[in-house]
Amino acid sequence: MSEIIQLYNISKRFGGTVALDGVSFAVEQGNIHAVVGENGAGKSTLMRILSGVLQKDTGTVSLSGLEKEFTSPLDAQREGISTVYQEPYLVPHMTVAENVFLGHEKTKGFGIVDYKHLNARTEEILATLSLKIAPTELLAHLSPAEVQLVQVARAIAFSTKILILDEPTASITEHETRILFRLLKDLNTSGLTVLYVSHRLREIFELCHKATVLRDGKHIGTVDVAATTESEIISMMVGRDLKSSADVPRSRFQADVRLEVRRLTVTQAAVHVSDVSFKVYRGEIVALAGLVGSGRSEVAKALFGLNGIAAGDIFIDGVKVEIRNPNDAIRHNIAFVPEDRKGEGLISTASIKHNISLTGLRLISKLGFVRGSTELALANRSSQQLSIKTSSVDAEVSTLSGGNQQKVVLAKWLWLKPSILILDEPTRGIDIGAKSEIHHLIFKLAQSGVSILLISSELPEVLRLADRIYVMRDSRIAGEMSRSQASQEAIMHMAAIGN
Ligand SMILES: Nc1ncnc2c1ncn2[C@@H]1O[C@H](COP(=O)(O)OP(=O)(O)OP(=O)(O)O)[C@@H](O)[C@H]1O
Ligand SMILES: [Mg+2]
Incomplete structure (x- = not known):
């Protein structure tokens, strides 16, 4: 040759x-x-x-x-x-x-x-x-x-x-x-x-x-x-042995429903969503699986106030809430890591530090100005936790490699300690070592009571992380399965053909 x-x-x-x-x-x-x-x-x-x-x-x-x-x-x-x-x-x-x-x-x-x-x-x-x-x-x-x-x-x-x-x-x-x-x-x-x-x-x-x-x-x-x-x-x-990525032991999540979505319909979006109902318990990791275009991301965006909700109800801790925009969502302690980091996740010309602190600016700013030292400490901690590869958190996000940019998107939401965390393709482009660290982090968050709604196109990731899986097909929920019922074949079958 x-x-x-x-x-x-x-x-x-x-x-x-x-x-x-x-x-x-x-x-x-x-x-x-x-x-x-x-x-x-x-x-x-x-x-x-x-x-x-x-x-x-x-x-x-x-x-x-x-x-x-x-x-x-x-x-x-x-x-x-x-x-x-x-x-x-x-x-x-x-x-x-x-x-x-x-x-x-x-x-x-x-x-x-x-x-x-x-x-x-x-x-x-x-x-x-x-x-x-x-x-x-x-x-x-x-x-x-x-x-x-x-x-x-x-x-x-x-x-x-x-x-x-x-x-x-x-x-x-x-x-x-x-x-x-x-x-x-x-x-x-x-x-x-x-x-x-x-x-x-x-x-x-x-x-x-x-x-x-x-x-x-x-x-x-x-x-x-x-x-x-x-x-x-x-x-x-x-160049070294990979840290063993043993799963964090999962205790049974508590019996209370943190998030309940009833008959959600979204019509003003790229993909319409009809009549979607599901629950996420406290401390539970629930995955939305399905093909691209099945409506998974549209549901996520609607819950974060980015898609108008045409019909249906959202309950948090049993109380009906209105989510009209991201501010409403943040007020209800919902965080969202979007799949499109360029469009919705990051300001690529701003520093890493600034991107990480942006979401909670109001929380760390006292009397209207940002405390530089707090911002710096926060950014350094996040950058260490997610092993973001950079010479300094003052560097522009655009100078980071693709996978490291994704880590900044994650960092920016994780430190807010949300009670509901929506993750749309959280480990896209992230290398094997860092991915297992992020999985570990997700397990730990769930363990501490955070309810997690996960969208991932990588089925091994869904199978590893999720306690329960809803499969979407043609903008509806086609079915639900527990961790023990789930397999790649079962999910793909339901995603492509339905029940
Ligand atoms: N325009 C730039 N300015 C400054 N540093 C840069 C720039 N582009 C890349 N780098 C740096 O060069 C190194 C290699 O980056 P590169 O994007 O080639 O990595 P990669 O292997 O593609 O990683 P990933 O798997 O995350 O995509 C990184 O340290 C990155 O921060
Ligand atoms: Mg790259």
């Missing part, structure tokens, strides 16, 4: 941070090649260099033996490299078709875009991906999962030889993951080389031929997936 990409001695610094430190390895033509490592290991930085978004400080990139210099994404595209980025790069107020063809529009002359062609061609591409998305839909109306799949459509729409995917499954469910994998395997059979970044080792063993491990910006090794084991890769990734 010939080598299609050769990387030699690639280094990259951001100020005092060494993101990549002399990385050398090769990717073989026709392989699906995984790149793995903990949050902040340098994976996305390397992918951005390969796609021309960032310039390396030292080293060389060669394609099939010829040295290349990429000064812009267009340079990489010309060489047949397409990328699906960890943070979506698309334009929300444009249509799906416009986004797919962004920068590639066919004009009819005089700069007039041929929309008929654009929409028809996009429809074709979406059909090969078995996606039921209208080419004329505005991107802003899509769920994060759909946006992710539109990114894939965009990447394969043009003559691509090397496809780079940076955590493509972080925001999609098992079902869409299957669609994506089938597609990648087909494209790979017809010669496409793929670079695949993911924290889910299961996916790497299913999909990839080779795996490269990065740690603290260094190349630790490149191994044959068929000849290695998960634990070998994990120990290469973390």
Whole structure:
């Protein structure tokens, strides 16, 4: 097999941070090649260099033996490299078709875009991906999962030889993951080389031929997936033995109902929700499972006052409450970690410290001004607790790696000590070590009496954390199961087919 990409001695610094430190390895033509490592290991930085978004400080990139210099994404595209980025790069107020063809529009002359062609061609591409998305839909109306799949459509729409995917499954469910994998395997059979970044080792063993491990910006090794084991890769990734992630013992949660939702209906949202009823007991972890678009996130947003409630009642500790906006929700001690950290979770140009303290500003500010020392202590404590990788909590959130940004979103709500905590994809993009720490934290919160409503597309996470599971299908609750009744198969079956 010939080598299609050769990387030699690639280094990259951001100020005092060494993101990549002399990385050398090769990717073989026709392989699906995984790149793995903990949050902040340098994976996305390397992918951005390969796609021309960032310039390396030292080293060389060669394609099939010829040295290349990429000064812009267009340079990489010309060489047949397409990328699906960890943070979506698309334009929300444009249509799906416009986004797919962004920068590639066919004009009819005089700069007039041929929309008929654009929409028809996009429809074709979406059909090969078995996606039921209208080419004329505005991107802003899509769920994060759909946006992710539109990114894939965009990447394969043009003559691509090397496809780079940076955590493509972080925001999609098992079902869409299957669609994506089938597609990648087909494209790979017809010669496409793929670079695949993911924290889910299961996916790497299913999909990839080779795996490269990065740690603290260094190349630790490149191994044959068929000849290695998960634990070998994990120990290469973390360079130490992983803290044993024993579950916190769960006592039976108390018998009182903390949150009760009766016949909730939400009509003014991307996905309508009808007649949804469920309960969460004190200290209980309840998961809402289901496919993307089944209405899980819409329920969560309604409970936090972000979606208007058309009908139905919410009771907290037996008392009927009105939640019209997030302030109402916060007043009732509800906290919400949203799935879309860019849009709803973080102010990326503000500091880590400021983002963490923002939610409870009123609580830590005395006489109207924020006590700097309190804010700093709080941020340092959170950053330690969640092992946020940064030189200082004064750094801008935008300088953090994807997984570390997610930890900031969590930190910002956890310190408020809510009595009801709604988590929408809480460990998306978070590495194995940190994920087990976050699971531990969730168990401890539940143990201390917090009622937790969890939405996660990762079924192993649902099965590990949840005491009870409600499965949503087509904007309704399809059924309920206890921890002991639940299995991946049972959940997927109910999510896809119903009872
Ligand atoms: N624009 C930037 N400015 C400053 N530091 C940065 C910038 N981009 C990345 N870094 C730093 O470089 C290091 C590597 O980040 P990178 O995003 O490549 O990690 P990653 O392996 O993709 O992690 P994750 O799994 O969390 O996505 C991190 O310490 C990060 O904080
Ligand atoms: Mg990354």
